[in-house]
Amino acid sequence: MAEKLTIPKGYRKTKQREAILEVLEKAEFPIHAEDIYLKLKEKGIDISLSTIYRNLEMLTKEGLVVKSYMMNEDKARFALPDKKNYLVCEKCGKIVIIDNCPFDKFKEELIEVHGFEITGHSIEVYGICPECQKKNEN
Amino acid sequence: MAEKLTIPKGYRKTKQREAILEVLEKAEFPIHAEDIYLKLKEKGIDISLSTIYRNLEMLTKEGLVVKSYMMNEDKARFALPDKKNYLVCEKCGKIVIIDNCPFDKFKEELIEVHGFEITGHSIEVYGICPECQKKNEN
DNA sequence: CAAAAAATAATAAAGATTGCAATTTTTTCA
DNA sequence: TGAAAAAATTGCAATCTTTATTATTTTTTG
Numbered sequence: 001m002a003e004k005l006t007i008p009k010g011y012r013k014t015k016q017r018e019a020i021l022e023v024l025e026k027a028e029f030p031i032h033a034e035d036i037y038l039k040l041k042e043k044g045i046d047i048s049l050s051t052i053y054r055n056l057e058m059l060t061k062e063g064l065v066v067k068s069y070m071m072n073e074d075k076a077r078f079a080l081p082d083k084k085n086y087l088v089c090e091k092c093g094k095i096v097i098i099d100n101c102p103f104d105k106f107k108e109e110l111i112e113v114h115g116f117e118i119t120g121h122s123i124e125v126y127g128i129c130p131e132c133q134k135k136n137e138n
Numbered sequence: 139m140a141e142k143l144t145i146p147k148g149y150r151k152t153k154q155r156e157a158i159l160e161v162l163e164k165a166e167f168p169i170h171a172e173d174i175y176l177k178l179k180e181k182g183i184d185i186s187l188s189t190i191y192r193n194l195e196m197l198t199k200e201g202l203v204v205k206s207y208m209m210n211e212d213k214a215r216f217a218l219p220d221k222k223n224y225l226v227c228e229k230c231g232k233i234v235i236i237d238n239c240p241f242d243k244f245k246e247e248l249i250e251v252h253g254f255e256i257t258g259h260s261i262e263v264y265g266i267c268p269e270c271q272k273k274n275e276n
Numbered sequence: 277c278a279a280a281a282a283a284t285a286a287t288a289a290a291g292a293t294t295g296c297a298a299t300t301t302t303t304t305c306a
Numbered sequence: 307t308g309a310a311a312a313a314a315t316t317g318c319a320a321t322c323t324t325t326a327t328t329a330t331t332t333t334t335t336g
Contacts, residue, residue: 011282011283012281012282012283012332012333012334013333013334014282014283014284014332014333015332016283016284017283032323033323033324034323046285047284047285048284048285048286049285049324050284050285050286050287050324050325050326051283051284051285053323053324053325054283054284054325055283057324057325067209067210068207069206069207069214071205072198072205074214074292074293074322074323075322075323075324076207076212076323076324087248087252087254087256089254090257096252096254098248098252102243102244102247105240105243106240109240110225110236110263114225114234114236114267114268115267115268115271116225116227116234116263116265116266116267116268117265117266117271118225118263118264118265119228119264119265119266120263120264120265121261121262121263121264122261122262123259123260123261123262124259124260124261125248125254125256125258125259126256126257126258126259127254127255127256127257127258128254128255128257129252129253129254130252130253130254133253133255149313149314150301150302150303150312150313150314151302152301152302152313152314152315153301154314154315155314170292171292171293172292185315185316186315186316186317187292187293187317188293188294188295188315188316188317188318189314189315189316191292191293191294192294192314192315193314195293195294212291212292212323212324212325213291213292213293214292214293
């Protein structure tokens with residue numbers, strides 16, 4: 001849980017940058033650029049949306065953050081790499097992170113079959129969460 | 139290969155619709171709305187981009203088509219469901235479809251751990267293809 | 277503490293997607 | 307077959323997310 005995220009080498013330390021990293025650390029699943037903007041606004045930290053986008057781009061390039069798109073959404077989400085594989089409930093939209101991603105078992109198979117050198121992956125699973133299953137028993 | 143795609147029940151048969159389905163059937167990997175537009179233009183079929191978007195939305199809702207976003211691209215791609223899991227080369231952008239997706243083996247595990255009723259999934263793997271590995275031996 | 281480099285803010289611009297009103301095409305059924 | 311009704315398409319405007327730009331502010335360096 002307590003990831004020790006620091007601003008990557010070669011980049012300056014600014015309060016905006018640290019605030020963005022803090023929001024990403026606390027987030028329980030991938031969030032939108034605007035979510036970061038609003039969360040910081042709540043805390044009284046005024047920041048420009050473009051600063052958020054610029055920093056997210058940098059953090060993604062540096063590998064500290066993973067960008068993803070979710071089912072039927074036309075805007076990107078950002079998360080720390082350990083939150084990049086998730087289940088989404090089609091009814092209520094709940095997002096549940098997949099820990100211990102079973103992907104590694106596939107990896108070898110994929111390397112063998114396709115010859116790719118694999119550097120990353122992202123898995124999105126859709127379904128209906130237990131609560132919504134109970135609600136909609138029809 | 140020869141998927142038998144038909145316009146879903148309750149929708150009218152139009153040449154635009156059939157043309158869009160044909161392009162999707164022939165595509166080897168997920169493509170952009172604009173790719174469909176250009177492919178049809180080549181064939182002399184003049185169609186409006188908004189018609190393409192409207193139909194893609196309908197086909198996605200009906201489950202005939204899967205929408206996805208690719209690494210560092212800010213526009214959606216569309217494909218038949220059997221092409222939704224793929225490898226992307228980070229160097230040359232080549233896309234290779236993953237057949238016989240090993241996901242089913244995980245499915246049971248995910249159901250057990252999270253209680254979700256699973257309806258779908260999508261896997262994107264990044265890496266470097268064999269050709270680019272050879273080129274960049276440095 | 278002053279100069280140089282980097283980052284931020286604010287706004288404009290770009291690009292993808294959706295909405296809308298008018299027109300055209302399909303379907304229906306008399 | 308051939309109106310009439312329903313649905314779909316067009317063309318364009320509007321919207322929304324993301325990127326680019328430029329002036330200003332903040333950090334860093336020595």
